[in-house]
Amino acid sequence: MIPMLTSAEVSALLRDDPWWMYLLKAVVLLVYLLLWALFNVVFERKLVAKMQDRIGPSFNGPNGWGQSLGDGMKLMLKEDFRPKNSDKWVFNLAPYLIGIPAFSIMAVIPFGGKVTIFGEETVLQLTDTPVSVLVILALASVGIYGVVLAGWSSGSSYSLLGGLRSSAQMISYELAMGLSFVAVFMYAGSMATSDIVNAQQQPIQIAGFTIPVEGWFWFLLLPSFVIYLIAMVGETNRAPFDLPECESELVGGFHTEYSGFRFAMFFLAEYLNMVNVSAVVVTLFLGGYHFPFERAIASLNIGWLNDYVIQNAWLQPIWLTLKLVLCICLFVWLRGSLPRFRYDQFMALGWKVLIPVSLVWIMLVALVRLMQGNNVLILLGAAAVVLLLVLVIDGFRKEPDAEEEADSAALSATPFDPYAGGYPVPPMPGQQVPELAGVVPGETETRGTEERADS
Amino acid sequence: MMLPMVTAGEVAFWVLAPVMILGAIGMVLLRKPVHSALCLAAVMICLAVQYFSLNAPFLGVAQIIVYTGAVLMLFLFVMMLIGVDATDSVVETIRGQRVAATLAAVGFVILVVLAAGQVMIGNKLPLSSPELPVQLSTFQAQDTIGQIAYFVFVRYVFVFELTSALLIVAAVGAMVLAHRERFVEKISQRSLAEQRMRRYAETGEHPGALPAPGVYARHNAIDAPALLPDGSIAETSISPTLAARGSVADVHQIAAAADRVRAAIDGGDPIITNHPGAAALESGPAGTAGELDRGTGTPDATEPGPADQRKDEQ
Numbered sequence: 001m002i003p004m005l006t007s008a009e010v011s012a013l014l015r016d017d018p019w020w021m022y023l024l025k026a027v028v029l030l031v032y033l034l035l036w037a038l039f040n041v042v043f044e045r046k047l048v049a050k051m052q053d054r055i056g057p058s059f060n061g062p063n064g065w066g067q068s069l070g071d072g073m074k075l076m077l078k079e080d081f082r083p084k085n086s087d088k089w090v091f092n093l094a095p096y097l098i099g100i101p102a103f104s105i106m107a108v109i110p111f112g113g114k115v116t117i118f119g120e121e122t123v124l125q126l127t128d129t130p131v132s133v134l135v136i137l138a139l140a141s142v143g144i145y146g147v148v149l150a151g152w153s154s155g156s157s158y159s160l161l162g163g164l165r166s167s168a169q170m171i172s173y174e175l176a177m178g179l180s181f182v183a184v185f186m187y188a189g190s191m192a193t194s195d196i197v198n199a200q201q202q203p204i205q206i207a208g209f210t211i212p213v214e215g216w217f218w219f220l221l222l223p224s225f226v227i228y229l230i231a232m233v234g235e236t237n238r239a240p241f242d243l244p245e246c247e248s249e250l251v252g253g254f255h256t257e258y259s260g261f262r263f264a265m266f267f268l269a270e271y272l273n274m275v276n277v278s279a280v281v282v283t284l285f286l287g288g289y290h291f292p293f294e295r296a297i298a299s300l301n302i303g304w305l306n307d308y309v310i311q312n313a314w315l316q317p318i319w320l321t322l323k324l325v326l327c328i329c330l331f332v333w334l335r336g337s338l339p340r341f342r343y344d345q346f347m348a349l350g351w352k353v354l355i356p357v358s359l360v361w362i363m364l365v366a367l368v369r370l371m372q373g374n375n376v377l378i379l380l381g382a383a384a385v386v387l388l389l390v391l392v393i394d395g396f397r398k399e400p401d402a403e404e405e406a407d408s409a410a411l412s413a414t415p416f417d418p419y420a421g422g423y424p425v426p427p428m429p430g431q432q433v434p435e436l437a438g439v440v441p442g443e444t445e446t447r448g449t450e451e452r453a454d455s
Numbered sequence: 456m457m458l459p460m461v462t463a464g465e466v467a468f469w470v471l472a473p474v475m476i477l478g479a480i481g482m483v484l485l486r487k488p489v490h491s492a493l494c495l496a497a498v499m500i501c502l503a504v505q506y507f508s509l510n511a512p513f514l515g516v517a518q519i520i521v522y523t524g525a526v527l528m529l530f531l532f533v534m535m536l537i538g539v540d541a542t543d544s545v546v547e548t549i550r551g552q553r554v555a556a557t558l559a560a561v562g563f564v565i566l567v568v569l570a571a572g573q574v575m576i577g578n579k580l581p582l583s584s585p586e587l588p589v590q591l592s593t594f595q596a597q598d599t600i601g602q603i604a605y606f607v608f609v610r611y612v613f614v615f616e617l618t619s620a621l622l623i624v625a626a627v628g629a630m631v632l633a634h635r636e637r638f639v640e641k642i643s644q645r646s647l648a649e650q651r652m653r654r655y656a657e658t659g660e661h662p663g664a665l666p667a668p669g670v671y672a673r674h675n676a677i678d679a680p681a682l683l684p685d686g687s688i689a690e691t692s693i694s695p696t697l698a699a700r701g702s703v704a705d706v707h708q709i710a711a712a713a714d715r716v717r718a719a720i721d722g723g724d725p726i727i728t729n730h731p732g733a734a735a736l737e738s739g740p741a742g743t744a745g746e747l748d749r750g751t752g753t754p755d756a757t758e759p760g761p762a763d764q765r766k767d768e769q
Contacts, residue, residue: 090489129507130600134516138503141524145496148528152489152535160535171528191600423656 004201005114007192010128013114017122024117025126029106033272036324040271041068043325044332051336072264080260085155094153095258095265098146101139102272108132109279110194112289112316124289124317125194132193133181136280137174140235143269144170147244147254150266154257162253165343166237166244172350173234173241179358180228183221183365184284197288203295212295218285223361223386225285227354229330232277234350236270238331240338241346278327279320286323289316357389467508471501488534492527499523513599666692671709679704 005013042057042065049056057064082091112124129135144167151163185191188199196217204215218225234241244253255266282288291297291310298306309315341349364384416431418424427433475498482494499522506515607615640646655662666689669681680703681692693703 087487087489090493093493129512131512131516134513134520138516138519138524141520141528142500144524144528148531148535149489149493152531164532164535167528167532171525174524421652421656423652425652 004198005123005194006198007128007130007190007195010110010123010125010192010194013121013123014125014128017120021117021120021122022126026107029126030103033103033106033275036275037268037271038068038072040274040328041071043328044335047329047332048336051333075264075267076261078260080262083155083257086257087153087155090149090153092262094146094150095262095269096146097149098143098269099265101143101146102269102276105136105139105276106279108135108193109283109320110197110288111320113313115313123194124313128192128194131191133185133191133196133280133284136276137178137181140170140174140276143273144174146269150258151254154254156257158251158256159254162244162250162256165250166254169237169241169243169346169350170235172347173231173354176227176350176354176358177231177235179355179362180224180231181284182358182362183224184217186362186365186369187217187221193283193288196284197290200287201290201294212299213293214287214290214295216285216287221285221365223357223389225281227358227361228281228285230349230354232281233331233334234346236273236277236331238270238274239335240341242340243343243346274328274331275324278324278331281327282320282323289320291316291319353389353393360388464505464508464510467505471505475501489531492530492534496523496527499527511599513603668692669706671706672713674704674709676704678702679709680706682706 045067046056046064057067060066060070082088107126108128110123110125110128114121114123116122147170148163148167151159151161151167154160184196188196190196190199200216201214204211204213204220237244244250250256255263258266294310297310415434416427418427418433478494478498478501482491482498485491485494499518503515503518503523506512506518651660651662654660666681668675668677669679669692671679677694678697681689683689688706690698697703
């Protein structure tokens with residue numbers, strides 16, 4: 001079987017590393033993240049173009065893949081000015097406050113197992129602490145400062161409102177995000193990322209039987225996974241939760257007044273944060289850097305496949321990267337298909353649905369863990385939570401008032417007179433204009449579009 | 456010569472301590488409240504890094520998430536929303552506050568000096584951690600999270616629960632104090648629409664959106680009013696604030712250049728008035744309709760020249 005390193009062993013390996021190893025890993029990580037940012041911008045535009053039946057960027061570089069490089073160069077060379085009303089120090093500081101955490105979150109994500117670099121044994125991970133996942137949350141909360149201060153220091157109402165909006169959004173969704181981690185911690189028995197990845201490699205056990213499939217937490221802790229997926233979109237201010245940047249209301253939100261390189265920093269941070277939250281979801285719920293179905297593949301006993309592909313720690317960053325690309329696809333898919341939420345709906349979803357459901361789910365998980373973890377109970381719990389979710393959402397829907405119903409019944413009973421109130425009004429639902437009483441209703445709209453598609 | 460052993464914790468202390476002290480001084484001395492809050496945040500983050508370097512990562516993370524991420528962020532929100540300014544008055548609102556503050560500061564300094572002296576000269580305080588019971592086996596005994604969990608949820612569980620009850624009482628109390636009874640019914644989108652239609656029926660007020668500001672060849676800012684078909688200014692197209700300040704642009708001056716050019720093209724008399732509305736009053740609407748039409752861009756049949764030309768262009 002593949003040897004797995006506990007968090008303590010990983011820490012011991014990392015502590016032995018010479019200084020150049022840390023430098024090497026940090027530089028490689030920086031380059032990896034910058035490549036991700038370049039890739040993300042073009043990939044998103046190309047994919048969303050596919051979804052909307054367009055071509056997308058296709059001119060610069062091979063097949064348009066040089067577009068983001070060009071965008072970045074343009075932003076760097078542009079005039080970088082500061083509005084007169086802005087607060088100089090804070091205005092200059094804010095882009096770095098959002099940029100630096102975005103670059104540092106990946107430091108605690110494990111990219112692979114034990115390898116030997118220049119004769120030195122180490123793991124493919126920059127650093128590991130017993131509370132790595134909390135470190136990620138802490139760095140994210142420092143990043144919110146960048147948003148708030150950028151909004152405040154610009155000295156513009158649009159920026160201030162955008163900054164307040166997005167920070168309120170990020171703080172609310174960070175709560176739901178943190179709560180979705182709790183069940184993972186209880187199942188893995190640790191807050192270290194390496195331990196959580198290891199815990200997911202254990203086979204699923206149902207009622208005493210062992211199924212040779214890795215118990216990745218997206219399956220075992222489905223409600224936590226769903227809550228995290230929703231919270232991560234809210235946390236990164238992406239569509240359909242991109243309220244801080246809704247152009248029709250707030251121009252560009254907190255970065256309205258920024259230009260040139262400082263704006264590029266915000267842009268970079270947004271795309272890096274997409275990668276960061278995706279890396280967290282991959283590490284905590286999707287098996288981290290491991291290949292799917294490792295156990296089943298190992299049981300096939302194909303020597304070269306096991307030795308050179310599955311157990312090869314150098315290939316594990318590639319599996320992680322592929323999983324990240326899938327997560328980015330999800331982001332783009334959401335952006336391509338969903339309309340933007342209204343602000344109060346969005347806050348209600350966070351506070352009245354995600355957080356209560358998380359709390360109830362955590363209670364259930366704790367109860368089951370106390371009863372020495374039986375996965376059947378977990379599944380029952382999942383069913384209970386889904387039921388609760390349905391009830392909560394149902395409760396949100398406004399019950400049609402009996403009075404209103406009687407009103408509308410009375411409306412449809414009497415013949416419609418557009419001038420009854422002294423001025424012309426259109427018919428209400430259920431009412432019919434007397435002139436149109438004899439007209440046969442037309443074809444439905446779906447039928448119409450089908451015909452158009454055929455012709 | 457032997458170099459003295461330097462631990463990471465010591466390096467971190469000597470790097471971070473100056474930053475923290477500067478931050479603390481800045482917090483007290485800076486004029487803008489937001490800058491003070493930022494200095495406080497810097498102190499808190501440095502403190503968290505110190506905790507990390509002293510092998511207490513959980514405490515460091517909690518410091519950032521709870522204090523920097525939540526408490527101080529609330530402060531910042533309040534400052535930004537109510538706009539606390541540097542021009543706050545320095546009048547003493549609580550009597551004897553300065554004397555009390557001075558006394559407290561002197562007392563604090565004495566306390567710090569005594570405590571430091573005690574640690575450096577006198578007997579060392581027993582700082583060993585309390586012994587943990589053996590049944591703490593689900594978490595490793597050296598695990599900081601397990602230890603914190605033991606103290607919070609086992610040994611001091613009642614103190615902890617009482618504290619949380621206190622916090623909840625405070626939160627509920629604040630909500631009760633800030634709660635406002637609604638005396639009138641909440642205005643809905645529907646009732647607003649009904650009101651608009653009623654006003655239209657009663658006073659003839661237009662129920663739709665207000666007209667947008669005017670768009671001219673050289674000016675399209677919000678201080679340029681739109682023109683009605685008769686050449687007069689649409690009063691509702693400019694903000695009442697701008698009108699009250701008197702900073703509304705003179706539209707006819709803006710349109711004058713275009714008028715001159717168009718007149719030169721027509722070859723007709725370049726009768727340019729700075730105020731067609733006034734001209735209209737003088738010579739009657741029929742005579743000036745074509746002239747106005749050049750400024751507003753609405754075709755008019757009374758004077759065939761410019762209108763026909765515009766049709767050709769289209």
